[in-house]
Amino acid sequence: MTVKKILLVLILTSTQVMAQPPRAVRPMRSPAYPDRPPADPATVERGKALYGVQCNFCHGSDARGGEGGPNLLRSELVLNDQKGELILPVVQNGRGEMPKLNLSAAQVSDIAEFIHSFRVGGYDVSRMTPLSIVVGDAQAGGAVFKTKCASCHSVMGDLKGIASKITDPKILQNTFLMPGGGFSRGRGGVNVPPTTVTVTLASGQKAEGRLVRIDDFMVTLDDAEAGQRTFRRDGDSPKVEIHDPLKPHRDLLPGYTDKEIHDLTSYLVTVK
Amino acid sequence: MMKIEKSLLAAICILPRLVFGQALDPALLTKPLGESWPTYSGDYSGKRYSSLKQIDQSNVKNLTLAWVSKVTPGAGAAGGGGRFGGGASAVIIGGEGTADMGGGGFGGASSVRASILEVNGILYFSMPDNAWAADARDGHELWHYFWKTKGGTHIGNRGLGMWGNWLYMETPDDFLVCLDAKTGKERWHKEIANFNQQYFSTMAPIVVGNHILIGTGNDLDEPGYVQARDPETGDVQWTFYTVPVKKGDAGLDTWGSLDGAKHGAGNVWIPGSYDPETHLYIFGTGNPSPAYTNPPSRAGDNLYTCSIVAVNVDTGKMAWYYQVNPHDTHDWDSTETPVLVDGEFNGRPRKMALHADRNGYFFTLDRLTGEHLVTGKFSEAANWVKELNANGQPIRSLEKDSTVAGSLVSPNNEGATNWPPPSYSPDTGLFYVPSNEAYAMYYLTETDPRGAMGLGGKEEDGLGTMGGYLTAIDYKTGKVAWRHRYPGTGGGLGNGILTTAGKLLFAGDLGGNLVAYDSANGKILWHTHLGRVTNAPETYLLDGHQYILVAAGDTLYAFTLY
Numbered sequence: 133m134t135v136k137k138i139l140l141v142l143i144l145t146s147t148q149v150m151a152q153p154p155r156a157v158r159p160m161r162s163p164a165y166p167d168r169p170p171a172d173p174a175t176v177e178r179g180k181a182l183y184g185v186q187c188n189f190c191h192g193s194d195a196r197g198g199e200g201g202p203n204l205l206r207s208e209l210v211l212n213d214q215k216g217e218l219i220l221p222v223v224q225n226g227r228g229e230m231p232k233l234n235l236s237a238a239q240v241s242d243i244a245e246f247i248h249s250f251r252v253g254g255y256d257v258s259r260m261t262p263l264s265i266v267v268g269d270a271q272a273g274g275a276v277f278k279t280k281c282a283s284c285h286s287v288m289g290d291l292k293g294i295a296s297k298i299t300d301p302k303i304l305q306n307t308f309l310m311p312g313g314g315f316s317r318g319r320g321g322v323n324v325p326p327t328t329v330t331v332t333l334a335s336g337q338k339a340e341g342r343l344v345r346i347d348d349f350m351v352t353l354d355d356a357e358a359g360q361r362t363f364r365r366d367g368d369s370p371k372v373e374i375h376d377p378l379k380p381h382r383d384l385l386p387g388y389t390d391k392e393i394h395d396l397t398s399y400l401v402t403v404k
Numbered sequence: 405m406m407k408i409e410k411s412l413l414a415a416i417c418i419l420p421r422l423v424f425g426q427a428l429d430p431a432l433l434t435k436p437l438g439e440s441w442p443t444y445s446g447d448y449s450g451k452r453y454s455s456l457k458q459i460d461q462s463n464v465k466n467l468t469l470a471w472v473s474k475v476t477p478g479a480g481a482a483g484g485g486g487r488f489g490g491g492a493s494a495v496i497i498g499g500e501g502t503a504d505m506g507g508g509g510f511g512g513a514s515s516v517r518a519s520i521l522e523v524n525g526i527l528y529f530s531m532p533d534n535a536w537a538a539d540a541r542d543g544h545e546l547w548h549y550f551w552k553t554k555g556g557t558h559i560g561n562r563g564l565g566m567w568g569n570w571l572y573m574e575t576p577d578d579f580l581v582c583l584d585a586k587t588g589k590e591r592w593h594k595e596i597a598n599f600n601q602q603y604f605s606t607m608a609p610i611v612v613g614n615h616i617l618i619g620t621g622n623d624l625d626e627p628g629y630v631q632a633r634d635p636e637t638g639d640v641q642w643t644f645y646t647v648p649v650k651k652g653d654a655g656l657d658t659w660g661s662l663d664g665a666k667h668g669a670g671n672v673w674i675p676g677s678y679d680p681e682t683h684l685y686i687f688g689t690g691n692p693s694p695a696y697t698n699p700p701s702r703a704g705d706n707l708y709t710c711s712i713v714a715v716n717v718d719t720g721k722m723a724w725y726y727q728v729n730p731h732d733t734h735d736w737d738s739t740e741t742p743v744l745v746d747g748e749f750n751g752r753p754r755k756m757a758l759h760a761d762r763n764g765y766f767f768t769l770d771r772l773t774g775e776h777l778v779t780g781k782f783s784e785a786a787n788w789v790k791e792l793n794a795n796g797q798p799i800r801s802l803e804k805d806s807t808v809a810g811s812l813v814s815p816n817n818e819g820a821t822n823w824p825p826p827s828y829s830p831d832t833g834l835f836y837v838p839s840n841e842a843y844a845m846y847y848l849t850e851t852d853p854r855g856a857m858g859l860g861g862k863e864e865d866g867l868g869t870m871g872g873y874l875t876a877i878d879y880k881t882g883k884v885a886w887r888h889r890y891p892g893t894g895g896g897l898g899n900g901i902l903t904t905a906g907k908l909l910f911a912g913d914l915g916g917n918l919v920a921y922d923s924a925n926g927k928i929l930w931h932t933h934l935g936r937v938t939n940a941p942e943t944y945l946l947d948g949h950q951y952i953l954v955a956a957g958d959t960l961y962a963f964t965l966y
Contacts, residue, residue: 254858347915
């Protein structure tokens with residue numbers, strides 16, 4: 133996960149109305165481990181050819197493991213190896229189930245350069261396979277829509293053409309689960325109306341506006357005319373009512389089965 | 405001059421503790437938490453409950469700012485730090501690398517997210533690559549040590565350990581650095597993990613007798629371990645791997661293969677607790693790897709990942725374990741510090757270990773045997789469990805693993821709680837933990853049957869949260885006794901908790917306030933708006949005055965009564 137992405141997830145999971153400082157989520161890979169300097173392409177090519185013949189079957193074409201041979205990328209020995217000096221004895225002497233192979237030091241050095249040319253890390257965009265998430269039953273999804281959504285939405289009305297507006301099914305799925313949510317993939321172009329708040333003072337006076345921040349002690353709202361106003365809170369006084377336009381969607385979250393979600397997505401992608 | 409110096413020297417030799425008082429008296433470590441804060445959790449129990457009660461429910465409303473002190477990480481800090489606390493000290497520079505990560509990296513890299521030690525009127529604290537000493541009376545900086553790094557994940561540093569006159573710090577590029585507490589000068593540094601294998605080290609070293617207990621982090625697939633090191637030399641005394649690393653190792657039958665097991669992670673990156681009676685060091689282990697994918701090499705429960713493990717500090721041998729998350733598939737490390745509590749259970753006294761897990765479940769264990777006593781669910785939203793088995797372990801629903809079409813799961817990866825320290829108050833019998841009710845879609849993005857590596861193979865799209873809470877749990881039932889929701893439409897996780905014999909609970913909220921609550925019911929009694937709070941509040945007594953200490957990014961705040 134990139135830092136940017138973590139931040140996005142963080143922003144989303146913390147409230148939109150409070151600036152929660154980025155907290156240390158579980159350590160993710162950062163670009164902190166320097167990649168090896170790029171090797172001479174001709175060497176890597178030679179190494180690749182030799183690897184393909186000698187090692188590929190057992191260790192896999194991407195060195196992540198194959199028929200019987202372990203993943204070499206995360207191997208301590210390979211990670212400590214610089215130019216084949218640690219790999220050489222394994223190849224020349226064999227080890228456990230691995231037979232010894234008749235290769236010269238120069239050849240193993242070339243093979244090492246090839247193995248070291250792979251990026252070593254967990255999160256690797258190049259390995260992400262773009263697979264269709266549209267696996268549900270569209271007809272069943274239509275029925276779910278009737279029971280869970282139709283009280284507020286209509287595919288002939290406000291959601292007309294939603295699949296043309298949001299063409300990526302994953303974004304569409306994230307969007308109906310939480311409009312404006314899941315936005316590590318983009319917001320799907322939806323404009324979610326802001327959360328607003330009504331503050332009723334002891335005098336009966338009311339202030340209303342977009343909710344900027346709230347905690348147990350203060351509430352700040354942005355009123356189009358008066359600008360930002362902050363009110364001190366003392367328990368229940370003044371009265372504070374938050375209007376969260378996404379409450380219906382939040383309330384739906386605990387009730388979904390994954391099948392309903394996938395069916396709904398398969399249905400909504402047809403609403404072009 | 406000469407003469408005075410000489411007699412001073414003599415005095416230092418005869419009465420080291422009384423005259424300059426730098427050294428940590430080991431007896432302090434086994435006493436209940438009070439005047440000082442000599443180790444990560446204050447004392448060995450992990451309770452973060454202080455016996456101090458000068459500040460109590462009746463006078464907490466008069467709590468006043470005693471001092472503020474800001475530090476500047478990095479080599480260039482000389483003369484620039486100590487904006488409030490007085491002149492900064494010269495920076496002492498160490499390290500084998502070349503980089504000055506100063507304020508770079510994650511939020512944690514330039515924030516005090518750590519426990520702060522208070523010993524004999526001096527505070528010792530850290531950020532990744534940086535250690536400081538400051539006067540606990542006014543916060544002014546006494547010295548600043550800076551480590552030039554080779555790299556490594558700079559996500560945070562959880563604090564320093566202390567043994568006599570020496571301090572110990574882990575660095576992101578995997579060294580244990582020993583500093584002279586008086587001067588900040590380096591005595592030695594030792595490599596504790598292999599940087600080539602992408603280990604990074606954040607843990608606060610824990611000092612028990614003549615053992616320095618350490619652990620590291622890793623987001624590739626490398627095995628986790630706890631190690632004991634000699635306090636004088638830094639040499640290895642023993643190593644306990646949290647996963648099987650060779651044929652014949654216990655737990656190997658809970659993995660698909662030896663290669664899977666020894667690349668199975670289970671890293672220990674948060675300190676455990678220590679029971680002086682049984683000599684058991686009790687800690688939580690991290691997630692199995694690859695974290696989100698299920699290659700055949702990972703088939704089984706994956707011991708001893710996501711477990712509470714008790715190891716004898718003298719031998720490094722495991723006494724018992726309890727796995728709180730068999731075959732985890734959501735990167736929910738169980739490193740949250742276990743809290744050691746003596747109390748009543750089913751009508752008889754019991755010695756217990758309490759643990760609230762990132763996976764949304766709370767556990768009470770017998771800490772002598774590891775016997776399971778209670779499982780409770782403290783997160784309402786958590787939806788990944790099919791059933792609790794006979795031993796109280798949550799067994800996952802397979803359909804809540806990451807899937808290509810997406811699985812709606814709570815908790816999100818950050819967890820229902822996380823490493824920020826919980827607390828337990830014997831006054832109330834309640835266990836306190838910051839919690840969050842977040843949902844995320846977990847999409848599988850690598851369908852390679854060999855699995856991904858490390859944290860690869862999934863995309864997580866956050867969907868928001870049903871709320872962030874301060875949660876109080878009854879350890880006898882595992883049920884939530886009360887919880888306080890932080891106002892707003894969202895949520896998040898708070899930063900750790902302190903309770904005191906003044907019947908108070910101190911914690912940062914999500915709005916940047918330091919808040920004092922009635923520990924019995926969560927009623928708010930005092931607060932101050934600092935803008936942010938980044939560690940768990942602490943307390944100490946100096947010159948007859950109790951202080952409350954908290955970090956907010958690069959700034960420390962201390963409060964007291966006048």
